[in-house]
Amino acid sequence: MKNVNKEKWDEIYKIKKQKGSFNKYPTEHIVVFIAKNYYKASDRSAIKILEIGCGSGCTLTYLAKEGFDAYGVDHSEYAIEMSKEFLLINQCSAQVSVQCATVLPYADNFFHACVESNSIHCNTTEDIRLMMIEIHRVLRPGGKFFGIFVSDRSDEFGKGRMIDVSTFDFSNTTTFRGQFDGFPVIHFFSRDEILDLAGCFSSCKLELDITTIETGSHRSPLGYWLVELRK
Ligand SMILES: C[S@@+](CC[C@H](N)C(=O)[O-])C[C@H]1O[C@@H](n2cnc3c(N)ncnc32)[C@H](O)[C@@H]1O
Numbered sequence: 001m002k003n004v005n006k007e008k009w010d011e012i013y014k015i016k017k018q019k020g021s022f023n024k025y026p027t028e029h030i031v032v033f034i035a036k037n038y039y040k041a042s043d044r045s046a047i048k049i050l051e052i053g054c055g056s057g058c059t060l061t062y063l064a065k066e067g068f069d070a071y072g073v074d075h076s077e078y079a080i081e082m083s084k085e086f087l088l089i090n091q092c093s094a095q096v097s098v099q100c101a102t103v104l105p106y107a108d109n110f111f112h113a114c115v116e117s118n119s120i121h122c123n124t125t126e127d128i129r130l131m132m133i134e135i136h137r138v139l140r141p142g143g144k145f146f147g148i149f150v151s152d153r154s155d156e157f158g159k160g161r162m163i164d165v166s167t168f169d170f171s172n173t174t175t176f177r178g179q180f181d182g183f184p185v186i187h188f189f190s191r192d193e194i195l196d197l198a199g200c201f202s203s204c205k206l207e208l209d210i211t212t213i214e215t216g217s218h219r220s221p222l223g224y225w226l227v228e229l230r231k
Helices: 004-019 028-038 058-065 077-089 125-138 191-200
Strands: 048-052 069-074 095-098 111-117 139-150 161-164 167-169 203-215 218-230
Touching: 004 077, 028 058, 028 111, 028 139, 048 058, 048 125, 058 069, 058 077, 069 077, 077 095, 111 125, 125 139, 125 191, 191 203, 191 218
Parallel strands: 048 069, 048 111, 069 095, 111 139
Antiparallel strands: 139 218, 161 167, 203 218
């Protein structure tokens, strides 16, 4: 079956690659998570950390520079090419693969941690479920997941063409903020859905980070769940 999601990300990263338009900095929330949990490790090179949807490689580069054993998957070959280039520019290394995250090419219990930033929510309900099962499988007991998922409390929720109950196609949609305009697949998470997906993990910590644009009487909130799970 044609994967419109992968095709769109290929299109986006093909243009980014041509322009040399790298995302230079990792999300602050990921830096805080990594610092809090792994900076004190006596041997950082023994700590294996996987990033799902690594894009042009800013998080992988940060992880490698901090001395961790970094791995990344992305289903766009252009994104992976950019990740390799960004790692090279920064004179560090990580193991990267072109791979859809519904099937992870790693052994059970392999990683100490898995992180993602704005990637998992670019998928349907069904694929997200498969990804979370895979993430649980590749994490070692006690291993942690940190992700940033867009919330159903956002202004954009319910706009676009419905794909499934919480997933929308924004290919032909124009919104006030424009955050997801053009995305073929965007999934909005409720608190209950995350708790359900976290069912196989031993603990789940959730924080909701909402920013609101106010113009006159119009309010446009955009919410992200900061999801911390422990196997
Ligand atoms: C919004 S970008 C974020 C990129 C990166 N995490 C960052 O913060 O710069 C979303 C990324 O997730 C990747 N992605 C989306 N769904 C994926 C899937 N099912 N498997 C692998 N990668 C995926 C896309 O190709 C894209 O690189």
